Structure formats: structure tokens, C-alpha cells
Amino acid sequence: MPAFREFTKQELGFISKFKKGELAVDKGATVLVEGSHSAHLYTVLSGWAFRYKLLPDGRRQILNYLMPGDLIGLQGSVMGEMQHSVEALSTMLLCVFEREHLHELYRNHPGLGYDITWIASREERMLDENLLSVGRRSAIERAAYLIAFIGSRARAVGLNGKSSIRIPITQQHIADTLGLSLVHTNKTIRKLMERKLILWRDGGCEVVDNEGLKQLARWEGLGEDRRPLI
Amino acid sequence: MPAFREFTKQELGFISKFKKGELAVDKGATVLVEGSHSAHLYTVLSGWAFRYKLLPDGRRQILNYLMPGDLIGLQGSVMGEMQHSVEALSTMLLCVFEREHLHELYRNHPGLGYDITWIASREERMLDENLLSVGRRSAIERAAYLIAFIGSRARAVGLNGKSSIRIPITQQHIADTLGLSLVHTNKTIRKLMERKLILWRDGGCEVVDNEGLKQLARWEGLGEDRRPLI
DNA sequence: CGCGGTTTTGAGAATCCTCAAAACCAGTGG
DNA sequence: CCACTGGTTTTGAGGATTCTCAAAACCGCG
Numbered sequence: 001m002p003a004f005r006e007f008t009k010q011e012l013g014f015i016s017k018f019k020k021g022e023l024a025v026d027k028g029a030t031v032l033v034e035g036s037h038s039a040h041l042y043t044v045l046s047g048w049a050f051r052y053k054l055l056p057d058g059r060r061q062i063l064n065y066l067m068p069g070d071l072i073g074l075q076g077s078v079m080g081e082m083q084h085s086v087e088a089l090s091t092m093l094l095c096v097f098e099r100e101h102l103h104e105l106y107r108n109h110p111g112l113g114y115d116i117t118w119i120a121s122r123e124e125r126m127l128d129e130n131l132l133s134v135g136r137r138s139a140i141e142r143a144a145y146l147i148a149f150i151g152s153r154a155r156a157v158g159l160n161g162k163s164s165i166r167i168p169i170t171q172q173h174i175a176d177t178l179g180l181s182l183v184h185t186n187k188t189i190r191k192l193m194e195r196k197l198i199l200w201r202d203g204g205c206e207v208v209d210n211e212g213l214k215q216l217a218r219w220e221g222l223g224e225d226r227r228p229l230i
Numbered sequence: 231m232p233a234f235r236e237f238t239k240q241e242l243g244f245i246s247k248f249k250k251g252e253l254a255v256d257k258g259a260t261v262l263v264e265g266s267h268s269a270h271l272y273t274v275l276s277g278w279a280f281r282y283k284l285l286p287d288g289r290r291q292i293l294n295y296l297m298p299g300d301l302i303g304l305q306g307s308v309m310g311e312m313q314h315s316v317e318a319l320s321t322m323l324l325c326v327f328e329r330e331h332l333h334e335l336y337r338n339h340p341g342l343g344y345d346i347t348w349i350a351s352r353e354e355r356m357l358d359e360n361l362l363s364v365g366r367r368s369a370i371e372r373a374a375y376l377i378a379f380i381g382s383r384a385r386a387v388g389l390n391g392k393s394s395i396r397i398p399i400t401q402q403h404i405a406d407t408l409g410l411s412l413v414h415t416n417k418t419i420r421k422l423m424e425r426k427l428i429l430w431r432d433g434g435c436e437v438v439d440n441e442g443l444k445q446l447a448r449w450e451g452l453g454e455d456r457r458p459l460i
Numbered sequence: 461c462g463c464g465g466t467t468t469t470g471a472g473a474a475t476c477c478t479c480a481a482a483a484c485c486a487g488t489g490g
Numbered sequence: 491c492c493a494c495t496g497g498t499t500t501t502g503a504g505g506a507t508t509c510t511c512a513a514a515a516c517c518g519c520g
Contacts (some may be wrong), residue, residue, distance in 0.1 A: 053362045056448050061362040078344075078351045083455070084358055106344045110336035113343045114308075117336075120350035121308045128358040129315055132291040135364045135409030139508075149329045170466065179365030184508050186468065203466075218286050223311070223517090369476075400498065414476055416500065433485090433498075 003156050004069065004229040005115075018101050023094040025049075031086040031094070032073055035170040038082060041099050045229055047092025048168055052176070055082045059220050060175040064126055065089075065150055068157045069229050070105065071119055074137040079101055089168050097230075115228035122227070129219075134179045139188045139216065142178045147198055153224055166204040174205075177178035234299065234459040235345075239262040244339050245460065253324040255279075261316040261324070262303055268312060273460055278321025282406070283314050284430050292407040294356055295319075296385050298387045299459050301349055319398050327460075345458035352457070354452055359449075364409045366381055367447065369418045372408045375438055375447035381437040382452055396434040396440050404435075419457055 007015070023042070025031055031049060032038055049066040063084060066072060076082040077099040106113040115138040126149075133145050147167070154165045175185035189205075192198045197213050207213065214221060237245070252275070255261055261279060263270055293314060296302060307311040307329040312446040356379075363375045377397070384395045401409040405415035419435075422428045427443050429436040437443065444451060 030384075033249065045322060051358075053358060055362070055366055061364040061365040063358050074347075075351045075355060078348050103340075103344065104348075105339040106336075110340060110343060113340060113347070114336045115242050117304075117343070117350055118308050120347055120354060121305045124354050124361070125305060125313050127354065127361060128281075128283060128293050131293055131357060131361050131364060133289040135407075136285055136289040164337045167361070169426065171361060172466080177365075181389070181509055182466095183468090183510080187508095190468085200467090214296055402498080411477055412498095413478080413500090417476095420500085430499090 003158065003227060005226050007113075009111055011109055014105065014112070018097050018105060020096045020098050023096050025088045025094060027088055027090050029088045031088060031092075032076065032082050032084075034082055034085045036076070036082050037080060038073055038076050039099055041074060041077045041097040041102065042094040042096070044068050044070045044072065045093040045105045048089040049086055049092060050089060050169075050173065050177075051084050060176045061175060061179065064123065064130065065153070067153060067159065067167055069227070071116075074101075075119060076212060089173075112228075112230065115230060118228055119230070120210070122224075126222075130177075133217075139178070139180055140191055141217045142180070143174065143185070143188045143192060144197065144213040145219050146174065147192070147205060147207060148210055148213035148217060149222070150221060151210060151213075156222075156224065164206050164208075166202060166206055168204045169223060170203065179184050181203050232456060233388065235371045235456050238341075241339055241342055244335065244342070248327050248335060250328050253326050255318045255322045255324060257318055259318050261318060261322075262314075263304065264312055264315045265370060266306070266312050267310060268303055268306050269329055269331065271304060271307045271327040272324040273327070274298050274302065275299050275325050276324040277412045279316055279403055279405065280319060280399075280407075281316050290334050290406045290454050291409065292403060294353070295383070297383060297389070299327050299457070301346075301460060303329075304346070304350060319403075325416065330387035340383070340459065342458075345460060348458055352454075356452075360407075363447075369408070369410055369414060370421055371393065372448045373404065373415070373422060374427065374443040376404060376407055376450050377422070377435060377437060378440055378443035378447060378449060379452070381440060381443075386452075394436050395431060395436075398434045400433065407412070 001117050022045070025047070029040070034053065044066055046068055049072070051063040051066065052063050053063060056075070066086065072086055072094065073082065133142050137145060150167050151165060154167065171185050171189060173181055174189065175182045178185065189200060193200060197209045197216070199208050253272070254279070274296055276298055279302070281293040281296065283291050283293060294452065296316065302316055302324065303312065363372050367375060371400070380397050381395060386396065389395050401415050401419060402412055404419065405412045408415065410418070419430060425431060427439045429438050
């Protein structure tokens, strides 16, 4: 997989020892809940998920999306309690690690420790961009940004099943990511379709004109090339 | 300082070797700019700053605030290019590190490497909460949350100069943090003052009723005790 | 065929925005 | 000591965006 960096033999050896097993998750299942103290850390092998937080009265904010190569539960592993929940958008396959062994990883494989920091920094960068979007972009700019963003990430991990990618989310997810109401989100998505930038079908979204989306959102794209994988 | 964890002698030794010098920064000065490739990494020793991003047409989103003990420029050190800028809110004193030596830190002091990941995770947690706020809270809830949040952080690093803390920001900063216009922010702040939750004076904000703010924002507070410091 | 989840539409209302101007305030120079 | 200046806060008013409520249409699935 060209998107990821190479490992040394020792690193690979440690990772497979670190790996505790695999976990298959159904669509719609909750992988982690806010407030829990999970003993595990996961890497997404396949499938999609999202991270979110809830307000006491039920308002939901989706924080980010997770796809192959992403870590789940690092915050909980490092800081103790999970402060957000994770739900699967499709059936997924996860690689399970023991949080216990994380210290060992840092001790014996500093390169991998560095990689984890790299991954955490990348997550921070994505959150920065999302915050800019929700705080300062108009509804249509936000929607354009979000779809271009998810599409770009999916493409980067090779999810383009020969043709274009179908993003498996509902408009409610988009609304909860952008901080908009469902109704207004629908009207906004509709405008993007009229402009022939995207397509909505089979209960999901497809990017038609990526450049157009980026231009509308005034987004530069995620300037990334190779990345580490745990 | 009770908020921070203890170090071993070796760690302290390395840190002082890692440290390249100190940097004094004026109020209003730009510490780092988006797009640059800084060779340095900083720790805040004293003073306040904020991280922000700009849209091409000038709209600004403040991402987070920085105070003593926080790292500046980790993203740039780990990933190459800075994706946000940092500006000082007061005169500050920074501890300067060479980004070059970061790998060495991971290699020789895994405990410190782990600490850096911890710090990055903490930043992510704060961003999650900010995103929830901007996306799903009403204007007055957002303002209450923000002020309680900054106040709590300031208190945690012992910034309460015997009496209450003055947060050295303008209403424009608050507006750009919350994703609101300046005018609406002013009207919202005013409501918080009428409710006797805060005070605005000397060009800054003071918390009067922290519990009241948290309750209004439906915020649990930042459940933290001891943290690492680099 | 009926059901639950999702998308779509319409309409009135609330929140929040922009524009514009005044008030305030600390610092500066005459 | 006072006028002037630039930055910040305050106020008013009309307008745009976005929200809520409500209901209908659509759609895959049992």
C-alpha cells in the first residue's frame, strides 16, 4: 500500500506481538463509549466509523471520521477515560492492541512511538481544519469542504473501487458534523447536486467534481504523502 | 508546581541539553506562521497566546489558547509544515528546543516521548470539546463554556494571582473562537454579565461564578490532575 | 403490504449577521 | 492640560441565514 511507510523487521515483529487479535464490528455498532476505560486500542483494517460527542440533552457533534489505517482509542489509552464515542458506519475489521503494552512500545521501539505522535498530530490537524470549517465557513462551503475532505482521505487509502467512492453516511451524519440542522443540510446538499459537484445515491454520497468542491470551500487539500501505520 | 509530574534525574538532564535557549516575545507578536517550516519547538514558560487559522478572504478561526506548560509547534516539528499560526496575547517567555533533537528524545527517553503523545492527546481532547461547542451549543452556551474552560485551565497552572484571574483577550478573540460575529458576541457577553457570571474590565475577562458558567454550558469541566511537562 | 429509516418540501420563527455610528478609553504629542 | 488617535466596546435596526415544526414522499426489507 503506497500510502504507508516501510517498517523494519524488528518493528514488524513487535507489532505482531503487540497485536492481540482482530475484531469484526457490525454496521451501527458502538465501538467505544464516552466515559469508559477501555483496555484496548484499535487500528482500522477495513470499514468506516465516526467519533462523536453528545450534550446531555442529546445534541450530537461528529468530530471526525475513521477509515483504514486510523487509530481508535488512543486518547483513552494515554489519558485513561474516553471522552468521546465511536460508532461504525459499515461493517469493519479492527486490529486489537493491549493498552498495557503501549509503554513497552515506547521503550523498545522509539520509531513506533514517534509514529504514534505523528498520528496524533495528524488527527489534531484534521480537527483544526474541521473547527475552521464549522466556525467560519457558510453552510454550502462547509458541506463542500466536508465531502471533499472525506473523499480525499478515502482516495488516499485506496478506497476508490475502480470508479468513484461512495461515502456511506446519511444526511443526518453530515448535519451533525457541520453543526447544521437536518433540514438545512438537505437543502444545502441539494444545491451541491444542482451544481453537479456531488451525487447522492444508494444512501451515500459520491464526489463528482473534487476540484469544484475544493474551490467552493476554499480548501487547499490535505498535503500528505506517506504516513506511518501501527 | 503541583500540576505537573516529577522527572527522573536523567530526564531533567536531557531536557536541559535539549533546551536551546529562551525567547522573549512581545504582546501581539506572531510566534509561528501557517506554511512555515520552523526548526524550533517551544514550551510556554509564562504568558498567553492563541493558535488560529485564516481563510483566504480573512475570516479567522481561533483554535485554542496556549498558556504555561503548553507546547507550541509540535505539529510542525512532527509533520513538517505548520498548518496554523500562533500569536502572543501578552508578553511571553518561551523555552526553545531544536526540532532536530526530537528523534533523539524518543530514542533515549521513551518516558518523555510518551509524555509528548500525552500532550498531543490532551490537545486533541480540548479540540473535540471546542468543536462540540461551536457546532452544537447556542451562542450563550458557547461563551459560557469558553470562559469557564480558559479560566479552569488558567487556574490549573496556578495563574490565580491571589484573587481571580484576568483573561487577557478582547471580544474579537472570543468572537473568532466561537464562530460568532463581534456584535453578537458583545450582546452575548453582556448577558453573561447581567447574570453575574463574569466581569469584563481592564480589557479582559474575569470569572465570577465558575459553577454557574459550567452549568449554563452543560460542561463537566476538564477532569485532569497531574500532567507532564517538557 | 406495511414498516422504519431517510430524504424532501413548505412555512413561519429565531438566531445570528451586516451595516453604521456612537461611546469609551488609554496612550501620544502638542 | 488638552486634543487627537487607534483600538475596543456598545447600541440600534434591518436583513440573511439557519432553525423548528409538520407532513409527505421515497425506499429497501421482512
